[in-house]
Amino acid sequence: MTWSSISRRAFVAGGALLAAGAGQAEPPPDRLVGRPDPQLDTPEPLPEDRQLGFAVVGLGKLALGEIMDAFATARRAKVTALVSGNRDKALRVAARYGVPESGLYSYDDFDRIADNPAVDVVYIVLPNALHRAFAERAFRAGKHVLCEKPMATNVADCAAMIAASEAAGRKLMIAYRCQFEPHNLMAMRAIRGGELGAVRVITADVGRGTDPRDPADQWRLNRALAGSGSLFDIGIYGLNAARFLVGEEPVEVRAQLYARPDDPRFREVEDVVVWTMRFPGGAQFHGSTSYSYSFTNRIQATCDNGVLVLDPSMEYHAQRLQIRDRTIQMSPIDQFAREMDHFCMAITDGVPIVADGAEGMQDVRLMLAILEAGRTGRAVSTDWGYRRAADPATSVPDRLGVA
Ligand code: NAD
Numbered sequence: 001m002t003w004s005s006i007s008r009r010a011f012v013a014g015g016a017l018l019a020a021g022a023g024q025a026e027p028p029p030d031r032l033v034g035r036p037d038p039q040l041d042t043p044e045p046l047p048e049d050r051q052l053g054f055a056v057v058g059l060g061k062l063a064l065g066e067i068m069d070a071f072a073t074a075r076r077a078k079v080t081a082l083v084s085g086n087r088d089k090a091l092r093v094a095a096r097y098g099v100p101e102s103g104l105y106s107y108d109d110f111d112r113i114a115d116n117p118a119v120d121v122v123y124i125v126l127p128n129a130l131h132r133a134f135a136e137r138a139f140r141a142g143k144h145v146l147c148e149k150p151m152a153t154n155v156a157d158c159a160a161m162i163a164a165s166e167a168a169g170r171k172l173m174i175a176y177r178c179q180f181e182p183h184n185l186m187a188m189r190a191i192r193g194g195e196l197g198a199v200r201v202i203t204a205d206v207g208r209g210t211d212p213r214d215p216a217d218q219w220r221l222n223r224a225l226a227g228s229g230s231l232f233d234i235g236i237y238g239l240n241a242a243r244f245l246v247g248e249e250p251v252e253v254r255a256q257l258y259a260r261p262d263d264p265r266f267r268e269v270e271d272v273v274v275w276t277m278r279f280p281g282g283a284q285f286h287g288s289t290s291y292s293y294s295f296t297n298r299i300q301a302t303c304d305n306g307v308l309v310l311d312p313s314m315e316y317h318a319q320r321l322q323i324r325d326r327t328i329q330m331s332p333i334d335q336f337a338r339e340m341d342h343f344c345m346a347i348t349d350g351v352p353i354v355a356d357g358a359e360g361m362q363d364v365r366l367m368l369a370i371l372e373a374g375r376t377g378r379a380v381s382t383d384w385g386y387r388r389a390a391d392p393a394t395s396v397p398d399r400l401g402v403a
Contacts, residue, residue, distance in 0.1 A: 043075050043076060043341050043345065044075065045075040045076075046075060046076055048078060051074075051075075051076055051077060051078045051344070052076060052077055052078070052120040052121055052344045052347060052348070053078055053079075053080030053081070053118045053119050053120050053121070054071070054077050054078065054079050054080065054081070054119070054120070054121045054122075054123050054146075054340065055079075055080065055081035055082065055083055055103070055105070055113060055116075055119045055121070055122045055123065055143070056068065056079060056081070056082055056083065056123050056125060057083040057110070057122060057123065057124045057125060057126060057134055057138075058083070058084070058124070058125040058126040059082060059084045059086070059089055059090065059093055059125075060125065060126075060215075060216055061216045062125050062148070063125040064093065066316055066336050067123065067125060067336050068093065068096075068097055069334075070334050070336035070337040070340065071097065071337070071340075073334040073337035074334075074336075074337040074340045074341050074344075075337075075341055076340070076341045076344035076345060076348075077121070077337070077340040077341060077343075077344050079097055079099055080099065080100075080103050080116075080118040080119055081099065081103035081104070081105065081113065081116060081118065081119045082094055082099055082103065082104055082105070083104075083105045083106070083107065083110050083113075083122075084104075084105075084106070084107075085106060085107050087104070087106070090104045091104070102116075103116065103118060103119070110134070110137055111137055111140070111141060113138070113141050113143065114140070114141035114142055114143075119143060120143065120144060120347065121143060121144045121145070121146055121340075121343065121344075121347070122134070122135075122138035122141075122143045122144070122145050122146070123145075123146045123147075123148075123175075123340075124138070124145065124146070124147045124148060125148050126148075127219040127220075127225040127226065128150055128152065128153050128225065128226055128227050128232060128233075129152075129153045129224060129225045129226070129227060130225070131147050131148070131151060131152050131157070131161070132152050132157035132158075132160055132161055135147055135161045135164060135165075135172070136160065136161065136164045139164040139165055139167070139168035139170050140164075140168065142168065142170065143170060144170045144171045144172070144173075144343070144347055145161075145165065145170065145171070145172050145173070146173050146174075146175055146339075146340065146343050147161070147172065147173070147174055147175065147360070148174075148175045149174055149175055149176055149236055149240075149360065149363070150227065150232045150233075150236050150360070150363060150364055150367070151174050151357065151360030151361060151363070151364055152227070152360075152364060153226070153227025153228070153232070153364075154227065154364070154368070155361060155364055155365055155368065158357065158360060158361035158364050159361065161357055162357040162358065162361065165357060171343070171346055171347055171353065172353075172356060172357040173339075173342075173343045173346065173353045173355055173356060173357075174355045174356070174357065174359060174360035175336075175339055175355070176240055176339070176354075176355040176359075176360075177335035177336055177338075177339050178237060178240070178241060178313070178314050178335065179240075179244060179339075179354050179355055179392050180333075180335050180338040180339050180342060180354075181314075181319060181333070181335050182319075182330045182333060183310060183313075183319035183320065183321040183328070183329075183330060184241065184244075184245075184310065184313065184319065185392065186321060186328065186330075187245060187299075187301070187308055187310050187321055187323075188244055188245050188247075188392065188393055189393065190308055190323055191245050191246065191301055191303070191308065192245075192246075192247050192393050195305075195323075196301070196303035196304070196305050196306045196307075196308060196323070196324075197303045197304030197305035197306070198281075198282065198283075198303060198304045199246060199281075199283040199301050199302070199303050200282075200283060200284065200302050200303060200304065201283065201284050201285075201286060201300075201301075201302045202242045202245065202246060202283055202284070202285045202286070202299065202300070202301050202302075203285075203286045203287075203298075203299065203300045203302075204237075204238025204239070204241060204242055204285070204286075204287045204288075204298070204299045204300075204313075205238065205287075205288045205289070205293075205296050205297070205298050206234045206235055206237050206238045206287075206288075206289050206296060206297045206298075206313075206314070207230065207234065207288070207289055207290040207291070207292075207293025207294075207295070207296045207297075208234060208291065208293060208294075208295045208296070209291065209292060209293065209294065209295070210265055210291040210292070212264075212265055220233055220269075220291075221265050221266075221267075221268060221269055221291075222268060222269075223268040223269055226269060228269055228270060228367065228371060229259075229266065229268075229269030229270040229271060229273075229291055230269075230270065230271060230272070230273060230289040230290050230291040231270065231273045231289055231367050231370060231371065232364075232367055233291075234289055234297075235273055235287060235288075235289030235367070235370075236363055236367060237297065237313070237314045238287045238288075238289065238297075238299065238313075239287060239363060239366060239367065239370075240363055241299055241310075241313060241314070242277070242285045242287065242299070243362075243363075244391075244392055244393075245299070245301060246279050246281070246283050246285075247391065247393060248279040248280055248281055248283070249279075249280075249362070249382070249386050249387070249388075250277035250278060250279055250285060250366065250382050251277075251278055251279070251280050251381065251382055251383040252277065252278045252379055252380070252381055252382060252383065253275055253276070253277045253278075253366070253369050253370050253373045253379065253380050253382055254275065254276050254373050254378075254379050254380075255273060255274065255275035255276075255370045255371070255373040255374035256272075256273075256274050256275075256374055257270045257272065257273055257371070257374035257375065258270075258271060258272040258274075259271035259272065260292075263292070265291065265292075266291075269291075270371070270374075271290055271291050271292055272288070272289070272290040272292070273287075273288065273289050273290070273370060273371070273374060274286075274287070274288045275287050275288075275370045275373065275374070277366075277382070287370075297311070297312045297313045297314045297315070298310070298311040298312065298313060299311070299313045306323065306324040307322075307324065308321070308322065308323050308324075309321070309322040310322075316335065317332040318332055319332070342354065352389060352390035353389075353390060354390050354391075354392050356389055356390070358386070358388070358389060359388055359389075362386045362388070365382070365384070365386075366382055369382050
């Protein structure tokens with residue numbers, strides 16, 4: 001019996017699927033859970049000496065709130081180094097997670113990491129505009145790079161990161177955790193499998209409030225560090241999800257931008273972005289994002305034979321999927337652990353990376369097109385022929401080497 005059959009059985013029959021509200025197990029929708037999906041399973045744990053070592057760069061909200069804890073769940077990844085501008089904080093975090101003092105680096109002496117054989121992968125969790133420089137330094141040090149979304153703030157930086165990865169012969173992955181999240185994957189299979197008929201409209205609304213007193217929001221309101229406002233930070237989730245749910249690339253965009261002129265948060269970056277995109281198969285995509293909403297992350301696919309709703313769609317620990325009148329709530333998984341394990345398998349077993357550098361660059365190009373459409377008030381073509389190298393729907397069995 002393989003790990004995939006064991007954990008798949010647990011997923012299907014072991015109570016992982018709950019009817020929302022009633023709290024009772026609901027039989028799995030067979031036609032949706034009909035084939036192996038290793039993204040929903042966990043890989044076999046490797047002994048620690050065969051796990052890949054990760055250096056986490058930037059000990060901010062995401063790193064300390066989610067990523068450091070995810071190593072406890074990951075089966076192929078372990079944390080062996082930390083990179084921080086604050087030595088005291090790094091020492092405290094290192095003590096808590098068992099990182100040796102020899103694995104601590106500052107941003108200035110980061111390049112010494114080349115001499116640390118315990119580090120295989122550098123995980124960049126810094127403000128967006130710093131991703132390129134640290135990716136290039138990591139590749140020069142001979143390490144693989146997992147980089148937080150958005151990949152960068154402009155296309156030139158994305159291209160430079162891809163070129164640096166190729167020159168170093170090291171792998172690059174962008175951390176799109178929702179591509180490993182079971183409710184999102186089940187929604188993708190339902191939509192692409194034709195279960196609901198043709199998709200007519202996809203709607204994605206992603207927003208949250210920002211607080212300029214929070215250091216994690218200060219750089220987000222600064223164009224030089226963030227690149228743009230709500231769109232690059234959170235609107236990207238709706239955009240990326242619409243693309244992988246439909247399995248097509250949008251060919252045209254129209255958009256509107258808005259920020260209250262008297263709101264000091266939006267001197268440099270946009271607040272509300274509303275856009276429509278056209279997919280070549282006929283589906284229309286309506287997206288919105290904002291930094292002044294109450295917390296929202298909701299995706300709806302309106303199809304010929306029913307409606308599918310993911311709400312919430314991109315929480316760290318709880319999603320809910322509604323397909324027609326059936327509510328599906330599965331046990332949460334650690335998306336960060338799953339994405340790190342996937343990257344490890346790409347490095348050690350040659351599994352195709354679902355979200356490679358080209359995929360990260362595609363979102364950056366599309367977001368810049370959305371902003372251009374909003375600024376000019378004109379439709380902007382996005383039909384530049386991008387095709388993703390590894391589709392989460394069709395390359396899943398190959399990716400993890402499971403028949
Ligand atoms: P944060 O501000 O909490 O953390 C950023 C870290 O970078 C801090 O430790 C900060 O000290 C450090 N830093 C180094 N140089 C800096 C500089 N010049 N200015 C400001 N900070 C500097 O931010 P965060 O919320 O952890 O976000 C980090 C990255 O992770 C971003 O790219 C963000 O888009 C991404 N992110 C992804 C998710 C996800 O779910 N995948 C969630 C949140 C954030």
